[in-house]
Amino acid sequence: MRVALVAESYLPHMNGVTHSVLQMVRHLEGRGHEVLVVAPQSGPDAHSAGRPVSSGRRDRTVLMPSVPMPSYPDVRVAYPTTARLARVLRDFHPDVVHLASPFALGWKGQNAADALRLPTVAVYQTDVVAYAERYGVPGAAPLAAAHVARLHKRATLTLVPSSSAEHQLAGLGIDRLRRWGRGVDAERFRPERRDEAWRAAIAPGELLVGYMGRLAAEKQVEDLRVLCDIPGVRLVIVGDGPERARLERELPRAVFTGFLGGEALAVALASFDVFVHPGESETFCQTVQEALASGVPVVATGRGGPVDLVRSSVDGWLYRPGDLDDLRARVLDLTGDDAKRRSFGAAARESVASRTWESLGEQLVDYYREAQRLRPRDDASRERGRPRPEAVEPPSPRPWRRYVALGDSLTEGLCDTSRMEAGEYRGWADRLATLLAQNRREFRYANLAVRSRRVRDLVDEQAPAALAMRPDLVSIFMGANDLVGHGADPVALAREVEGVVREIRATGADVLLVTPFLPQRAAARIFLRRFSAYALELRRVAAETDSYLLDGAVLPALGDLGMWADDKVHLRSRGHRYLAYRAAEALGVPDAETLGGLDDALHADEDDPQGAWLRRHALPWVWRRMRGRTAGDGLVAKHDDYVVIPGGRAPRRSKLA
Incomplete structure (x- = not known):
């Protein structure tokens, strides 16, 4: 199968979208499929086509001209014409077009796919509506919601990572929703990575309550201030982003490690005693899953992606969204009970045993094939003014x-x-x-x-x-x-x-x-x-x-x-x-x-x-x-x-x- 993967984000900017794209490219190529990645170029010095990237991939990569977001320059927004993107797809001859977290470039990708009558699989990964509300741009949230609805209604299939995302998109009138989560590298993230020397260097003799992720407004990291004065506990913040300077001022007792990747990230996660995540706009929350794989109990908000990942009272706690007293109480419950923490940690590791990228990759290929069956029926229904079928059995x-x-x-x-x-x-x-x-x-x-x-x-x-x-x-x-x-x-x-x-x-x-x-x-x-x-x-x-x-x-x-x-x-x-x-x-x-x-x-x-x-x-x-x-x-x-x-x-x- 030939897959054109149009990604809203890609290397060198590493985030959840980029990570899942790299995992899927690795899986597809490993099974003999041909993959084309179309993504925003990282800067003005990047080549616009066929640029080799640091992931070591040797197949086709086409990078489109882009501009940085004003409030977050690490995130690039591509602006190709539909005609140019259609030429790229036509030259590659894909069987399916995968739209990774589509919004700007993904919209162009959907237009180009429609022009060529190609099936599309749109993967919903970023809650842009919640982001628009969080950043407080007047009138942006309704516009973002309308754009998301318009785009995903045109996609042949939409894949959602969680029940909350499915409910959200169904509320926008989007049909053909299929559940597709994220895999986790259980070999990289595992309890054995715990490092007492690393812990001692961070805060000797204290329990570590850690957060890992992007330091941006939508992550609500400032809510963790209620944990800073717990006796014998040190808050550790792993990651970087536009909000880091402000957070360092608001959380003066917290330890900020900056960005960590590879083995260093795996060591940090496994060395936490409790993992916390306060963000309420997560469509999935991969970092929660990686913490679970590391054998670390999780305290997360009871909204969004974590609802499907954390089993309250089994491998962690879900606190009431916005209730910071409840957040503090849940963390105190785990930091004050060593036996419970160990029990929750063992259950956490067990919970991700079946969530491999291997199984998720095979499921994705099945969705590609379903989209191929649906697209001809969609074209016939659309041109005759009829509603498109919900499914076509293989x-x-x-x-x-x-x-x-x-x-x-x-x-x-x-x-x-x-x-x-x-x-x-x-x-x-x-x-x-x-x-x-x-x-x-x-x-x-x-x-x-x-x-x-x-x-x-x-x-x-x-x-x-x-x-x-x-x-x-x-x-x-x-x-x-x-x-x-x-x-x-x-x-x-x-x-x-x-x-x-x-x-x-x-x-x-x-x-x-x-x-x-x-x-x-x-x-x-x-x-x-x-x-x-x-x-x-x-x-x-x-x-x-x-x-x-x-x-x-x-x-x-x-x-x-x-x-x-x-x-x-x-x-x-x-x-x-x-x-x-x-x-x-x-x-x-x-x-x-x-x-x-x-x-x-x-x-x-x-x-x-x-x-x-x-x-x-x-x-x-x-x-x-x-x-x-x-x-x-x-x-x-x-x-x-x-x-x-x-x-x-x-x-x-x-x-x-």
Whole structure:
């Protein structure tokens, strides 16, 4: 899978958004997915594209021009045009766009994804509405809420980290909310990191009550002043930010360590006796989870993300929001009872045992796939003025045993000569049949497609022949030859296809509908509106007839010229491989994505010599047109009856029993 990750924040500014982005990049790349990160550049000296970053990543990173926030210069706000971001995405050909804590750059990312009909997964990580209220900008909170609602309503899926975030966004009218938390590095953050020498250097002989995080107004660190005069307790503040100078004045007895990272941070957390977090606008609160992993009991406000992380009276306490006397009492309860503190600490470590980035990464990939299923349905619903569906269940493979492919030259396999004898072609449908035959004792496959055929040939010849063969699966990939003709009516053509689909479905057979697509060439743009209108109608047909849909029109990779043969109108072997595995995914074939990647890595296509296109393809086509002929005249289907594919081995011809 190819994932474009548009992040509102990135290196070198380390925060919760950056941390989760790095974890997901590491997970995705470790499983063979390709990742593009688009983020604000860190300053005027940063390159705008492909800049290597300190995380050691070697894949694509595109940094967009940005400006610092006036009150918080470490945070950068990117300002690219939608057109520029769309070009970046188009060049990468993502299967899904991941919007990390979207607001400014994320809005542009959503616009660009919509322009390219790409599915988006928006991850809600920052409560910008609460931030606007906290910073006291007049009228900012309602504007921020409206913007958040508008953005997330357009996203294909929105992932929320906690029940409070889910309730908040549901209150804004946002649908398609899915729960996705944060993983924790339980190897890095663990009780064994506790360091008595570090403790003695901070405050010898005293218990340490610590906070770790950004020192900014929304974190409400000043509330910790009620802990400064507890006998035998030292307040330790780990972190930095725009509020540090003010906090040092208001909390004179506290120890401020400044920013700590890596091993030093893990040591500090494990060396606390109690961890405190007073911020009420946390959508998740990763530092609470890291403290729990370090075996440290937590006292946090009973609002926002901590509500789902801290089990009151088990591994910590949740105090009443805004009640600082309750905060002090909860800390006193733990600092005054060594046995309770140890018991809570052991329970804290146990609570995060299953919250690994590994499991969260796999869950995220599942959400990506769900977004891919939803996006074509969304487009069809939106353009017809209908509400979008809440969910589309993933396809499950059925025990198909008779598959018939209908279509024109693309389904015939023209130009796919991979491992074929001279003059013979393979094609995506042949490849799909081999995939469907896996784990079947016997699988029958026919391909009635012939080059140059049109929708009328589908209705009059191919469909009746297919029905006579009693298939249980039929693929229909037809219409491109009609759409490039003079005066083509996409809606009327789709209605003819709809009649065929309904006739096949009436027999109980399943149908896989494939929407035609175009290469990314200037000459093809004149047909774009027709192809888009036709694809829209086929999406409707698929939804109304409960058919499977391979929406080639929303797969940008299929437009890549590297997928197309030198005649510029047919797919080369690489394109047929890609289409076959996308079709397998649409039909629910297990591990189709992985199999496709392995298959593609084992093949390489050879290009025709430069300049051969005019001589080999363009001039013969013009000559045929002048004589009123087509390339398919006199040709018959390559598999006009079933061939048997036993367990995926080479096909042999056999009559249907």
